[in-house]
Amino acid sequence: MSARSKARKRAFQILFxxxxxxxxxxxxxxxxxxxxxxxxxxPPLNEYxxxxxxxxxxxxxxxxxxxSTYSVEWELDRMPAADRNILRLGAYELIWVDDTPDAVxxxxxxxxxxxxxxxxxxxxxxxxxxxxxxxxxGLRRDAR
Numbered sequence: 001m002s003a004r005s006k007a008r009k010r011a012f013q014i015l016f017x018x019x020x021x022x023x024x025x026x027x028x029x030x031x032x033x034x035x036x037x038x039x040x041x042x043p044p045l046n047e048y049x050x051x052x053x054x055x056x057x058x059x060x061x062x063x064x065x066x067x068s069t070y071s072v073e074w075e076l077d078r079m080p081a082a083d084r085n086i087l088r089l090g091a092y093e094l095i096w097v098d099d100t101p102d103a104v105x106x107x108x109x110x111x112x113x114x115x116x117x118x119x120x121x122x123x124x125x126x127x128x129x130x131x132x133x134x135x136x137x138g139l140r141r142d143a144r
Contacts, residue, residue: 007048082117
């Protein structure tokens with residue numbers, strides 16, 4: 001597994017934990033960083049993990065709005081928690097991270113869905129992020 005794949009997986013875990021605890025993502029990130037400094041068994045967080053989590057935190061409202069708007073017949077709070085957080089991470093990387101090819105951002109999100117969610121989740125994640133890819137120029141413009 002590449003370093004960036006590991007970074008995405010840890011970013012997903014942080015977003016998922018924050019969601020489950022009803023906590024601020026930045027607080028959970030700080031907990032993870034503190035734990036990595038005090039427990040030698042816990043590796044430090046990769047810089048890309050920080051980029052993804054902090055980037056999501058910066059655009060939380062817009063990302064959740066996009067997911068709610070374009071996920072047909074799925075309300076954000078009724079989605080499986082894993083799907084919701086994979087989509088949050090994937091949407092941030094797809095729309096705001098310029099040095100990651102769109103296909104890679106989508107594929108990595110689909111891989112997370114295969115590992116952490118339901119059998120139907122990879123297709124759902126792929127479809128919604130694929131729609132974001134089609135609309136990306138407008139979504140970025142609207143986000144400014």
